[in-house]
Amino acid sequence: MMQFKVIVRNFSSSSAMQSAIKNVTVIGGGLMGSGIAQVSAQAGQNVTLVDVSNDALAKAKKSIGTNLSRVAKKMYKDNPQEGEKFVNDSLGRINTATDAAEASKSADLVVEAIVENIGVKHKLFKQLDGVAPSHTIFASNTSSLSINEIASVVKRKDKFGGLHFFNPVPVMRLLEVVKGSETSEATYKTMMEWGKSVGKTCITCKDTPGFVVNRLLVPYICEAIRLYERGDASARDIDIAMKLGAGYPMGPLELADYVGLDTNKFILDGWHKKFPDQQLFKPIPLLEKLVAEGKLGVKTGEGFYKYEKK
Ligand SMILES: CCCCCCCC(=O)CC(=O)SCCNC(=O)CCNC(=O)[C@H](O)C(C)(C)COP(=O)(O)OP(=O)(O)OC[C@H]1O[C@@H](n2cnc3c(N)ncnc32)[C@H](O)[C@@H]1OP(=O)(O)O
Numbered sequence: 001m002m003q004f005k006v007i008v009r010n011f012s013s014s015s016a017m018q019s020a021i022k023n024v025t026v027i028g029g030g031l032m033g034s035g036i037a038q039v040s041a042q043a044g045q046n047v048t049l050v051d052v053s054n055d056a057l058a059k060a061k062k063s064i065g066t067n068l069s070r071v072a073k074k075m076y077k078d079n080p081q082e083g084e085k086f087v088n089d090s091l092g093r094i095n096t097a098t099d100a101a102e103a104s105k106s107a108d109l110v111v112e113a114i115v116e117n118i119g120v121k122h123k124l125f126k127q128l129d130g131v132a133p134s135h136t137i138f139a140s141n142t143s144s145l146s147i148n149e150i151a152s153v154v155k156r157k158d159k160f161g162g163l164h165f166f167n168p169v170p171v172m173r174l175l176e177v178v179k180g181s182e183t184s185e186a187t188y189k190t191m192m193e194w195g196k197s198v199g200k201t202c203i204t205c206k207d208t209p210g211f212v213v214n215r216l217l218v219p220y221i222c223e224a225i226r227l228y229e230r231g232d233a234s235a236r237d238i239d240i241a242m243k244l245g246a247g248y249p250m251g252p253l254e255l256a257d258y259v260g261l262d263t264n265k266f267i268l269d270g271w272h273k274k275f276p277d278q279q280l281f282k283p284i285p286l287l288e289k290l291v292a293e294g295k296l297g298v299k300t301g302e303g304f305y306k307y308e309k310k
């Protein structure tokens, strides 16, 4: 069992940093969107969580409830009644919806966390640009796409930026705030303040591939897969090496399974297309094979390792 000390912030309204953002619409209720909705609601903001799938919304509400209880257990360990109130109040601030356009009409901030596909993201933002109030800031949680490219379809380019969270959102303390080439200083400042208000430590990133974390993490994971593919070490030994030798909470192959091998491949393919001469971004036959076999990691029960299906 890995050990990981979670630092619990006090999100009560008196101590939380105030933000100009009161109403947040989070689009995409999967792994990331549900976490973003949770931390926003914990911080006292009104949240509308949108997904095209009612099933995804039901699953999101369930996992948010479970994860809020984990947070409450630590934050209010001597006062379970207050803990229960915190969970209920936070859940009470989250509405769910399937109509993104309607849900954006009262938003101060829209955070998009839908599939990592530029066409789908373009279609969404184009539609929202026509209906959201003029002051509304648009942000994407993209892992690997360019913020400028995503923003190219909207008129409000000055009010568009990147807010890149990390998985699992309630636990990981970093937020990458990405300035596109046309993101205004006012938008950037509001995004930084909002990030702090939801308990994150914010860093400023330019719109470069992978921003900071993924520019380092993707080649690292890919090199670990190549090392394993060459038979230089077993999967278990590679992971033990990085946990015990470098102090990482998860080894690179465990982390690849945790993020999803399809996501790993999607990022690599996109960058390889953009930078065909970059050796680090070249396709990896073993990764291709696992994805073709549907072995996508934790979510499908098998990747580099086998997992019990929940
Ligand atoms: C090639 C392409 C690759 C790039 C892909 C791009 C993806 C991106 O764009 C960017 C990313 O997100 S990259 C991924 C970043 N995340 C990581 O690196 C996670 C590394 N792992 C960990 O930190 C811990 O193993 C972890 C925290 C996950 C779990 O820790 P443990 O193994 O110790 O497990 P637990 O004991 O269950 O949990 C530890 C404490 O955390 C609490 N917790 C866990 N999940 C939670 C959640 N969802 N909500 C609230 N609390 C949660 C848990 O309660 C426990 O707390 P304590 O009881 O106080 O210790």
Ligand SMILES: NC(=O)C1=CN([C@@H]2O[C@H](COP(=O)(O)OP(=O)(O)OC[C@H]3O[C@@H](n4cnc5c(N)ncnc54)[C@H](O)[C@@H]3O)[C@@H](O)[C@H]2O)C=CC1
Pocket: 027, 028, 029, 030, 031, 032, 033, 050, 051, 052, 053, 056, 100, 112, 113, 114, 115, 116, 117, 120, 124, 141, 142, 143, 144, 164, 165, 166, 167, 259, 263
């Ligand atoms: N998985 C990870 O570790 C991380 C992912 N990201 C990024 O966050 C975004 C979301 O990733 P995940 O949450 O992992 O994906 P996911 O697959 O868990 O969730 C995506 C959700 O979006 C919904 N959706 C798809 N199209 C939609 C639309 N047009 N309108 C409303 N909902 C729609 C889907 O039904 C699904 O529930 C991607 O851009 C990804 O690159 C960023 C950081 C970490």
